[in-house]
Amino acid sequence: MNSELLQNVIDESLKIPWCKPPAGIPGNHPPRNVCVLGDGSSIKKIKETIYLTKKAGFPQNVSYPLFQCYKSSSAHYKMRSIPKYTAQLILKLREIVKEKYGRNAINVDNMFNVVVCNYYTEDSHRISDHRDDERWLEFNELDKAGKPVASIIASLTLYIDDVPKILRNFELYNEESGTWEKNLLEHNSLIFFSNHRHRAKPVGKRGNSCKRINFTFRTLTDGLLGLTGYGNFYRYMSLPFKISIDKRHQDLIKYYQDSIEYSNNFNDKKIFEDDIQLLEVSNEEQKTKKDRLRKRYLSLGLNDLPRYVKPLCSHNNYENYINYFKKGSKFIIKKKI
Incomplete structure (x- = not known):
């Protein structure tokens, strides 16, 4: 790929709002700095001009449960768009997908509408063994029979200062051999x-690593399911501007306040507001609103969410998606970048 473009992406990446938010269990956090980019826009190139295109009325904010075991409280996030040079890079990645996958990839021109960013600044930083197989990812890879079976992900490594003598490893699990393969x-x-299954282990005792930024480019599906996916990524890769808090969960706010303090210090400037808006709610109130809005959503003939996703979709997401569907989803907004 073009070295000038990659350098521009590096420069751009150092300006995005890095953070270390609370993990799904109170007291834990990701062992690296993270960020997410994407607001429901798709990247299009018309002649020589690149646009972010989005249906009018698409929600600007998303929400998600505060913690795994505290779903009656939720955190609210402002989504951010994919910046200029990262958008240009996505167009290049689509070309590579067409060349690499051929007919085994579908809907390539709409691929990669969300970017998960990881910033490894310490030798101890890592990502644990997991799969990226969430229900909200679009299946755009075909098997031999032509059936969509998986969601293609592109993972880019950028070293910020120098290339280290001892490189970090990215390991993929080979299901056939039952072994981890190092890259x-x-x-x-x-x-x-x-x-x-994949993982990125911490650097061992053989030597220091260099700062590494990793971008993983993914594709969220359409509809309320995709919006819930945005909520998931922002929950674990960003910090909220507002929290709807069940009065029984007031003591959990401190974990977010601590994360905001750390993240602003890491960025060396105040990016995240330390005065989080708080809205006190009750479990019954949340449940009643959500049940009512879900019935209204289904009455519009829209697809119900998968069983395991329903508890993760707040009444705010239902309401915002219903308004979008009824008022603005027929018109396309183009933003030149």
Whole structure:
């Protein structure tokens, strides 16, 4: 890929709002700095001009349960758009997908509408063994029979200062052999995978690493399911501007306040407001609103959410999506970048 474009992406990446939000269990947090980019826009190139296109009225904010075991409280996030050079990079990635996957990839021109960003600044930073097989990812990879079976993910490595003598590893699990296969993460290297188990272990005792930024480009599906997916990514990769808090969960707010303090210090400027808006709610109130809005949503002939996703979709997401569907979803907004 073009070295000038990649340098612009590096420069751009140092300006995005990095954070270390609370994890799903109170007291935990991701062992690295994170960010997410994407607001429901798709990237289009018309002649030589690049646009972010989005249906009018698409929600600007998303919400998600505060913690895994505290779903009656929720955090609210302002979504952010994919910046200029990262958008240009996505167009290049689509070209590579067409070349690499051929007919085994579908809907490539709408691929990669969300970017999950990881910033490894310490040797101890890592990502644990997991699969990216969430229900809200669009299946755009076909099997031999032509059936959509997985969601293509592109993973880019960028070293910020120098290329280290000892490279970090990205490991993919081989289901057939039952072994982990190591991939050395060179500067500007690109790995494609889908719902494979994968991990990035911390650097060992052999030597210090260099700062590494990893972008993983993914594709969220349409509809309320995709909006819930945005909520998930923002919950675990950003910090909220507002919290709807069940009065029984007031003591959990401190975890977000601590994360905001750390993140602003890491960025060396005040990016996240430390005065989070708080709205006191009750479990019964939330449940009643959600049940009413879900019935209204289904009455419009829209697809119900999968069983395991329903508890993760707040009444705010239902309400925002219903308003979007009824008022603005027929018109396209184009923003030149």
